[in-house]
Amino acid sequence: MDAATPITAQNAAAPLVVAGVSHAFGGREVLRDVSLAIGRGQRLTLLGLNGAGKTTLFSLITRLYGHRSGSIRVFGWEIKENPSEALARIGAVFQQSTLDLDLSVAQNLFYHAALHGIARRVAAARIAAEIERVGLSDRLGDKVRQLSGGQRRRVEIARALLHRPQLLLLDEPTVGLDIASRQFLLDHVRNLCHDEGLAALWATHLIDEVDAEGQVVVLHRGRVLAHGAVADVIRETRASSMRGAFDALTQERAA
Amino acid sequence: MSPAHYYRCLAGIVRREALRFLNQRGRFIAALVRPLVWLLIFATGFHFVLGVSIIPPYETYVPYEVYIAPGLIGMIQLFQGMQSSLSMVYDREMGSMRTLMISPLPRWFLLVAKLLAGVIVSVLQAYVFLAIAYFWEIQPPALGYLTVLPALVLSGMMLGALGLLLSSAIRQLENFAGVMNFVIFPMFFASSALYPLWRVKESSLTLYYICMANPFTHAVELIRFALYGEFAPLSAAVVVGSLLVFMLAAIYGYDPSRGLIARRVAAE
Numbered sequence: 302m303d304a305a306t307p308i309t310a311q312n313a314a315a316p317l318v319v320a321g322v323s324h325a326f327g328g329r330e331v332l333r334d335v336s337l338a339i340g341r342g343q344r345l346t347l348l349g350l351n352g353a354g355k356t357t358l359f360s361l362i363t364r365l366y367g368h369r370s371g372s373i374r375v376f377g378w379e380i381k382e383n384p385s386e387a388l389a390r391i392g393a394v395f396q397q398s399t400l401d402l403d404l405s406v407a408q409n410l411f412y413h414a415a416l417h418g419i420a421r422r423v424a425a426a427r428i429a430a431e432i433e434r435v436g437l438s439d440r441l442g443d444k445v446r447q448l449s450g451g452q453r454r455r456v457e458i459a460r461a462l463l464h465r466p467q468l469l470l471l472d473e474p475t476v477g478l479d480i481a482s483r484q485f486l487l488d489h490v491r492n493l494c495h496d497e498g499l500a501a502l503w504a505t506h507l508i509d510e511v512d513a514e515g516q517v518v519v520l521h522r523g524r525v526l527a528h529g530a531v532a533d534v535i536r537e538t539r540a541s542s543m544r545g546a547f548d549a550l551t552q553e554r555a556a
Numbered sequence: 557m558s559p560a561h562y563y564r565c566l567a568g569i570v571r572r573e574a575l576r577f578l579n580q581r582g583r584f585i586a587a588l589v590r591p592l593v594w595l596l597i598f599a600t601g602f603h604f605v606l607g608v609s610i611i612p613p614y615e616t617y618v619p620y621e622v623y624i625a626p627g628l629i630g631m632i633q634l635f636q637g638m639q640s641s642l643s644m645v646y647d648r649e650m651g652s653m654r655t656l657m658i659s660p661l662p663r664w665f666l667l668v669a670k671l672l673a674g675v676i677v678s679v680l681q682a683y684v685f686l687a688i689a690y691f692w693e694i695q696p697p698a699l700g701y702l703t704v705l706p707a708l709v710l711s712g713m714m715l716g717a718l719g720l721l722l723s724s725a726i727r728q729l730e731n732f733a734g735v736m737n738f739v740i741f742p743m744f745f746a747s748s749a750l751y752p753l754w755r756v757k758e759s760s761l762t763l764y765y766i767c768m769a770n771p772f773t774h775a776v777e778l779i780r781f782a783l784y785g786e787f788a789p790l791s792a793a794v795v796v797g798s799l800l801v802f803m804l805a806a807i808y809g810y811d812p813s814r815g816l817i818a819r820r821v822a823a824e
Contacts, residue, residue: 363658367812385557389660399655403579404572415568416659416666418561 314377315340316390316468316500317362321371324357331357332523334371339468339502339516344494346511347504348547349520355504356396358520359472362502363393375468389417392466394457396473402446406437406456409445410463417464424463431459435489451482458489469493469501475510508544517543519550526550557661565661566669573673576643587635587681588688591628595692599624611752613784625694626780627749629682630772633712634743636678638735640670641719645726664807671720671803675712682708700783707782711775714795717802718771724809747773748780771798 317339324332332354339345349355361368362375364384373380375387400409407428414424432438435455445453454474461469469490475483487510493499503510511517517534519527527534527550531543540546577584599621610617656666686694686701696704722735744750746763747770757764767773774791781788 363654364812365654365657385660385662388658391658393654393658395654401572401576404575408572408575412568412572413655415564415571416656416661418557418564418661420560420564 314374316343316376317502318374319358319362319371320374322358322361322368322373323370324354324361324368330523332361335520335523335525336371337518337525337528339500341467341500342494342498343516344491344501344503344512345516345518347502347518347520348506348508348511348543349504350506350551352522353506353520354523355520356472359393359395359470359504362470363391364388389464390467391470392461392464392468393470394454394461394472394474396476398453398457400445400453400456400460403444405442405444406432406448407441409456410460413460414463419464427463427465428459431462432456435459435485449482451478451485454478454482454486458486462493467499469499471501472504473506474503475505475507508547511543513543519547521551526553562661562665565659565665566672569656569666569669570673570676573670573677577677583639584681587632587639588685590635591631591685592688594624594628594631595621595689595694609752611754613781613786619693621692622694623752624750625686625689626783627744627747627776629685629708629779630711630747630749630776631744632681632685633678633708633715633775634740634772636674636681637712637715637717637719638722638740639719640674640716641723641726641735645723663810663812667720667807667810668803671713671716674716674719675709678712678716679705679708682712696783697785699785703785704779704782707778710792710795710799711778714771714775714799714802717799717806720806721802721809724806743770743772746770747776749773749776771795774798 315338317337319335319337322332322335323330335354335358337345337347347355347358360366362373362380364380364387367381373387376390378386378390380387401412404412410428410432411421411424414421414428419427428441429438432441435458437452437455437459440448440452445456448456458474471490474486478486490501490503491512494501505511511531513531515531516529517527517531518525519534527537527546535541535543535546538546538549540549603620614622656670657663659666682704683701686704718739722739726735746766748756748767749772753764753767753773756767771794774788774794777788778791778795781791
């Protein structure tokens with residue numbers, strides 16, 4: 302995948318289209334007929350309680366394991382058929398930290414760059430740029446173990462961007478962070494979407510992380526209960542806020 | 557993905573393994589102390605109890621410590637292979653397995669690269685052990701140090717592949733104790749590492765057959781012969797055959813659509 306890759310129908314397609322995906326572990330159904338889509342420059346909030354199936358959906362999109370029904374397309378590439386093309390366009394921040402605590406920040410970042418086949422010289426420049434954007438230039442040589450939770454998350458965001466992905470996946474990225482770190486992450490990702498046209502799927506159980514002007518998907522017990530602009534979702538449920546809409550949707554379902 | 561991508565990815569995985577190893581000095585020392593304890597205490601104790609008659613590749617009577625040296629190298633590689641399995645389980649729990657898995661390079665390549673990185677570390681450990689053992693009269697011919705290299709690479713890969721296979725099936729970190737009891741100990745003791753097989757045959761024919769069927773026996777014999785500049789064709793064939801079987805099974809185990817991962821995650 303070179304910088305000179307021509308714009309084709311394939312990579313002009315939507316950053317992420319999930320269509321009719323169901324998944325079961327053993328006999329237990331975790332996702333049922335899940336569909337959602339993200340456009341360029343969009344930040345889609347995937348809202349759901351713990352156990353709603355958010356992490357399973359992330360695992361399927363990143364092909365930790367394969368989906369058995371439906372389709373998952375990343376810029377038009379079906380993840381099952383062209384995992385390489387799809388994964389090259391995805392940057393991911395997982396719920397649990399995936400940094401190597403015994404290695405330095407720089408070593409962790411170089412490792413990630415190597416996994417994407419990026420030459421060390423190119424990687425060095427990108428690492429310098431991305432780590433500066435998250436304000437940790439002076440910590441490059443430190444062991445990750447010495448960093449706070451918020452700083453580790455920033456390193457993970459920087460890392461997820463090293464291979465210049467066009468789709469960013471974040472699974473509950475703010476869990477356990479203090480207010481300032483949380484705000485930093487929210488702003489950083491908003492800016493990435495707004496200024497650089499990245500698409501982002503932001504999974505959370507915190508309703509106040511939903512952008513009032515943005516897009517939201519409500520996932521509950523493995524099903525999509527609502528998908529669209531936040532304002533529309535609120536109107537359709539005749540609620541006055543996203544919280545009210547969420548309660549109405551999930552209670553309807555429970556009843 | 558061009559060949560350059562593959563090369564950079566492999567180099568990155570090897571570099572990370574080396575860095576991790578250097579950062580964990582305790583692990584390096586433990587890996588060396590274990591066989592040295594066997595060599596210095598066990599072998600000395602049994603020096604006069606166990607006589608070893610002249611069997612190939614040895615041309616004279618050899619002291620017991622000379623006999624068990626290749627077995628102890630095998631032990632180093634066995635532990636390193638299982639430890640890389642432990643690190644896979646640990647990695648997965650820590651999530652860095654995910655970092656590896658979301659690389660756009662094919663998953664089989666990532667697993668092979670991970671295997672090679674582990675082998676490089678295990679070969680390095682084996683040579684450090686040989687260097688120390690030199691001062692305990694374990695002095696194979698000079699050329700032996702060179703001819704043993706391919707044997708070390710093959711046996712290291714075979715044991716590493718076994719570790720990978722186990723890691724795809726093990727659910728939790730704690731299960732490493734199970735691996736110790738049910739894999740490492742039986743493989744080590746039911747082999748030619750500590751006693752020549754003709755002696756085993758004299759006492760129990762069943763155990764002899766078990767030892768002969770144990771791929772670890774053949775890893776040890778491959779190393780033993782190579783250390784004296786000789787080639788053991790049967791052992792080489794068994795080691796290569798086992799390597800292929802273990803590796804293919806491990807790749808199957810890590811396959812996203814068919815393998816064990818999805819089933820295991822289900823249980824979480």
